[in-house]
Amino acid sequence: MLKPEPVHPPKFTPAVTGAASGIEPAQHWERIRVRLREEIGEDVYSSWFARLELDRAGAETVYLSVPTRFLKSWIQGHYVDRLSDMWREETGLARKVDVAVRSAAVRSQPLKASQPRAMVAEAPREVRSSGQSQAATPAPAAANTVTPFPAPSASAAHAAPSDVAAGSPLDPRLTFETFVLGKSNTLAHAAARQVAEAAAGAAPIFNPLYLHAPVGLGKTHLLQAVAWAGASRGRRVVYLTAERFMYGFVAALKSHAAIAFKDALRSIDTLLIDDLQFLTGKNMQQEFCHTLNALMDAGRQVIVAADRPPSELDALEDRVRSRLAGGLVVELAPLEEDLRLQILKARAAALAEQHQGFSVPVPVLELLARNVGQSGRDLDGALNKLLACNRLTGEPVTLEMAETAVRDLIRPADPKRVRVEDILRVVAKHYNVTRADILSQRRTANVVKPRQIAMYLAKSLTLRSLPEIGRRFGGRDHTTVLHAVRKIDGLIASDRTLADEIESLKRLVNE
Known part of the structure; x- marks a missing residue:
């Protein structure tokens, strides 16, 4: 995986802090990212906002950046007002949000040398x-x-x-x-x-x-x-x-x-x-x-x-x-803990080469590997946070310092991303029908019930809309999906056996 780019202290130097709290803009931004992820869901956040970064916060404007003009255009057209509102709610100060495109000229230097991209x-x-x-x-x-x-x-x-x-x-x-x-x-x-x-x-x-x-x-x-x-x-x-x-x-x-x-x-x-x-x-x-x-x-x-x-x-x-x-x-599956630790060791060593005196003890790396995210970018963010705290405050990196510095980055493990294919597989096996049966136009009782339950689970366990679910179930109309969801909801309320059966199916899908 890619070694981290260095974090230079000016990027985290606050021009104005929120409500005189002493909290750095970077910390405000991390909290806003957590709120945004919870508000719009993991799939939408990962697709559109995972590469949105804070460059600096001025007296009147917050400057964010993305790697492509396509992302810039989409975020400006759909979410720039919401980001401005969230910044005001987080800091108590009203600021305009400006989104720019990062270029090779303004990004951090490569770890080993300064070759052009x-x-x-x-x-x-x-x-x-x-x-x-x-x-x-x-x-x-x-x-x-x-x-x-x-x-x-x-x-x-x-x-x-x-x-x-x-x-x-x-x-x-x-x-x-x-x-x-x-x-x-x-x-x-x-x-x-x-x-x-x-x-x-x-x-x-x-x-x-x-x-x-x-x-x-x-x-x-x-x-x-x-x-x-x-x-x-x-x-x-x-x-x-x-x-x-x-x-x-x-x-x-x-x-x-x-x-x-x-x-x-x-x-x-x-x-x-x-x-x-x-x-x-x-x-x-x-x-x-x-x-x-x-x-x-x-x-x-x-x-x-x-x-x-x-x-x-x-x-x-x-x-x-x-x-x-x-x-x-x-x-490519989520990084297991051992792999996360290997990545952290490699990146911490690279940062130590660039920043004299910066060192991350192994217990701290193990803490990050256990608790910080599931991707390489999450690990980069944690190490960059430690580097910023070390450089700006002069405090050495210890286990106690790390627990305080990255506590806003530590969150419960993300739930498994459920796919419609997983639901179809589990439901088909449980009711002894085939996936093709569920997606077909057959209307016999032994097929209709599994189909409606699968649609209900797809609506309950995924972020997909009714039209999307309908397309995945043989190109059906969204009203068909809505009817299935409402019917199963009603049956669950009156049929305890079916309710237990669906809970069992949910556990199987999430395993």
């Missing part, structure tokens, strides 16, 4: 030495493997489609050498590595390779590691976020260069698409599907990452989901 541009003429550390020293530009990628600017909106098709920025630290292995990510790592190390011209083994997991578990790390490794072996590799793909396609249409855009993407060896859940729009999905088919039919490798499996990407058309599910689908 880069994108894969063309196949290299030399293979990089295997003894060279990819994390510390990316391939030289002379080898034509990568080219510097400048920070986004206002002129980026007028970039040529061919530039967009060249790829999104790559981080030189995200390589296989810096990826920390554990039980939860071994299969995904092995599959990605095998794909990356295939010789140029070799037929793909897993195509497409589809990686899915919630945020912060290493999907982007693996995709970019594949990009670096593939390019070093002579492959023409392009790494694109879904946002970048959409932007490139729209820009190509506006500049009447759609054919050039398509040709540029379909002439490569390996296409890597990140955050596919953000791919929206019928025309955009059709173009992606055509590109996917063209590359796979030509024997080219495609790797996709998203925050959920293909079957749960309801915004995508059935034919796209079917094509994605036809390859190898691998889930």
Whole structure:
């Protein structure tokens, strides 16, 4: 997993504190994030707000940042007023919220060196030495493997489609050498590595390779590691976020260069698409599907990452989901405690190299591994909090100091994310019917009851809307789902045996 970026004290230096409480803006922000997560739910928070960060708090404005213009536009259009209200409620001071796009120029320096972020541009003429550390020293530009990628600017909106098709920025630290292995990510790592190390011209083994997991578990790390490794072996590799793909396609249409855009993407060896859940729009999905088919039919490798499996990407058309599910689908599970501890040790050591005198004792790392979140970003946030407290107050990092500093980051373990597929599997097995029976149009009593119970559980245990649940149950109308939910609710109130049966099914689904 990625080592943490350094936290510089100015980022946490309060310009104005809330209600003269002495609480730093960073602490206010962490509390607001917790409230926001509880208010909108884990799925929505992970998709849209997990990468929203506090840059600084001024006298009249709170400055937040996100990594992409797409996220900025969505948050400004839907939640900026709510964020302003939450900041006022938390601090007692009314401030405007400004959301900006982070760029390589304003982000913290890389851990090992200060190389610019880069994108894969063309196949290299030399293979990089295997003894060279990819994390510390990316391939030289002379080898034509990568080219510097400048920070986004206002002129980026007028970039040529061919530039967009060249790829999104790559981080030189995200390589296989810096990826920390554990039980939860071994299969995904092995599959990605095998794909990356295939010789140029070799037929793909897993195509497409589809990686899915919630945020912060290493999907982007693996995709970019594949990009670096593939390019070093002579492959023409392009790494694109879904946002970048959409932007490139729209820009190509506006500049009447759609054919050039398509040709540029379909002439490569390996296409890597990140955050596919953000791919929206019928025309955009059709173009992606055509590109996917063209590359796979030509024997080219495609790797996709998203925050959920293909079957749960309801915004995508059935034919796209079917094509994605036809390859190898691998889930990166939440990090187990041992793996979290390994990641913390590696990142704490990296911070100690950059900040003289900063040291985190093993008992503190064990405390964080046990109690702070389930993702690498949660662990980064905890270490950054300790670093900020140590640097700003001069207090050494001890177990007592750590318990106080990160107590607002410690929360009960997140409940298991329940999937409709899990509900269908458990209900079908319990009532001795098949999944196909539940999704079919059959109306016999032995099928209708399990179907209605499954719909009730889907509404009770997931965050999906009635129309979404209806689509997952054979394309039924949302009124059918609503009828099923109300009927089972009524039966539970009068039938104790059924109530116990449904409680048992809930436990089975959550196991």
